[in-house]
Amino acid sequence: MSVTLPKRAWSQVSATVREQRDYAEGFRWLDLDVPASFGAPVAGQFVQLLLDSPSPVLLPRPMSVAGVTRRGSKLTIGFLYAPVGTGTRVLASLEPGESVHITGPLGQGFPLEEPGTPVLVAGGRGLAPLLMAAESLAKARRSCEFVFGARNKSLLIGLNVAKEVLAKRGGRLHLCTDDGSRGTKGNVVDVLDALAPRLDAPLVIHACGPHAMLGAIARWALANGARAHLAMESVMACGTGVCRGCPLPRSAEARARVLATGDEASALQGNPDWAMCCTDGPVFEARELDWDRVE
Ligand SMILES: Cc1cc2nc3c(=O)[nH]c(=O)nc-3n(C[C@H](O)[C@H](O)[C@H](O)COP(=O)(O)OP(=O)(O)OC[C@H]3O[C@@H](n4cnc5c(N)ncnc54)[C@H](O)[C@@H]3O)c2cc1C
Numbered sequence: 001m002s003v004t005l006p007k008r009a010w011s012q013v014s015a016t017v018r019e020q021r022d023y024a025e026g027f028r029w030l031d032l033d034v035p036a037s038f039g040a041p042v043a044g045q046f047v048q049l050l051l052d053s054p055s056p057v058l059l060p061r062p063m064s065v066a067g068v069t070r071r072g073s074k075l076t077i078g079f080l081y082a083p084v085g086t087g088t089r090v091l092a093s094l095e096p097g098e099s100v101h102i103t104g105p106l107g108q109g110f111p112l113e114e115p116g117t118p119v120l121v122a123g124g125r126g127l128a129p130l131l132m133a134a135e136s137l138a139k140a141r142r143s144c145e146f147v148f149g150a151r152n153k154s155l156l157i158g159l160n161v162a163k164e165v166l167a168k169r170g171g172r173l174h175l176c177t178d179d180g181s182r183g184t185k186g187n188v189v190d191v192l193d194a195l196a197p198r199l200d201a202p203l204v205i206h207a208c209g210p211h212a213m214l215g216a217i218a219r220w221a222l223a224n225g226a227r228a229h230l231a232m233e234s235v236m237a238c239g240t241g242v243c244r245g246c247p248l249p250r251s252a253e254a255r256a257r258v259l260a261t262g263d264e265a266s267a268l269q270g271n272p273d274w275a276m277c278c279t280d281g282p283v284f285e286a287r288e289l290d291w292d293r294v295e
C-alpha cells in the first residue's frame with residue numbers, strides 16, 4: 001500500500017561558505033552556496049544552520065535570509081548576523097570552502113503582495129529580512145517607504161547597504177535614532193506618526209527588530225487602521241514545529257478563529273492558545289498575537 005506524505009517545502013542540504021566579511025559594529029555578512037534544488041526563500045523566511053561535527057553546539061541556529069542570488073546550478077543565500085554566543089562565533093570563524101548544514105526555507109514570510117502602501121520598518125539588526133523585502137518589492141515594480149531606527153547612529157547596522165539598495169530600487173529611506181545622532185530624534189513609531197498622513201491608505205507595514213519595537217508597531221497599526229506584519233524571534237530547537245519549544249501567545253481574536261476553523265489541525269502548527277513561532281510565523285499579522293503577553 002502506498003502512503004501519501006504531506007508536501008514538505010523545506011530540505012536539508014550541505015552548504016558551502018562562499019564569502020564571509022565584517023560589517024559594522026562586529027556584525028558579519030555570510031554568503032552560503034546551496035544547490036539550486038534548495039527552495040528559494042522569500043523575505044521573512046529563515047533557515048536553521050547546523051555546524052558540522054565536531055561542534056560545540058548540538059542544535060542548529062535560526063537565521064533570517066537577507067538575500068538570495070541564483071548562480072547557474074547554485075543559489076547563494078546571504079545572512080547578516082551578530083556573533084553573540086558559541087554557535088554564531090564558530091559560524092563567524094568558518095572560511096570560504098568550509099561547510100555547514102542548512103535546513104529551509106522555513107516559516108511564513110512577509111505577504112509583500114498585499115495591496116496598500118508598503119512601509120518596511122527595521123530596528124537594529126532587524127535590517128536583514130527587510131533588505132530582501134525591498135529587493136522583492138522592486139522586482140514587482142513597487143516602491144516602498146523604508147523606516148530604519150536604532151538607539152544611536154553606530155547601531156544603524158548596514159545603513160550603507162540599505163542606502164545602496166534603496167537608491168538602486170527607488171525606495172525612500174527615513175532614519176531615526178533615540179539620541180538624535182542620525183535622522184529624526186525619536187523612535188520608529190514617531191516616524192510612522194509623521195509619515196502616515198502623507199501616504200495613501202491603507203498602509204501595510206512589514207517589520208523586524210526587537211520585540212518591544214514590534215509590539216509598539218502592532219499597537220500603532222491596530223489603533224490607526226493599518227496592517228502590520230511582524231517578524232518575531234524565539235529560541236528555537238527544531239524550526240519545523242516538532243519540539244514545541246517556540247510558543248508565542250495568540251490574541252483572543254486568533255484563539256477564537258483557531259477554535260472555530262480548526263486551524264490547529266496540523267500537528268506542526270500551534271494550538272488555540274499558543275502559536276508556534278517557527279511554523280505559524282515567524283511573520284505574524286498584528287491581530288494574531290497578544291502583545292501584552294509577548295516577551
Ligand atoms: C527566526 C529567527 C531569525 C533570526 N535571524 C537572525 C539574523 O538574521 N541575524 C542574527 O544575528 N540573529 C538572528 N537570530 C538570532 C540567532 O538565532 C541567535 O543569535 C543565535 O541562535 C545565537 O546562537 P549562539 O549559539 O551564538 O548563542 P548562544 O550561546 O545559544 O546564546 C548567546 C546569547 O544569544 C541569545 N540568543 C540565543 N538565541 C537567540 C534568539 N533566537 N534570539 C535572540 N537572542 C538569542 C541567548 O539568550 C544568549 O544571551 C534569529 C533568530 C530567530 C528565531
Ligand code: FES
Binds near residue numbers: 240
Ligand atoms: S522550534 Fe521546534 S517547534 Fe518551533
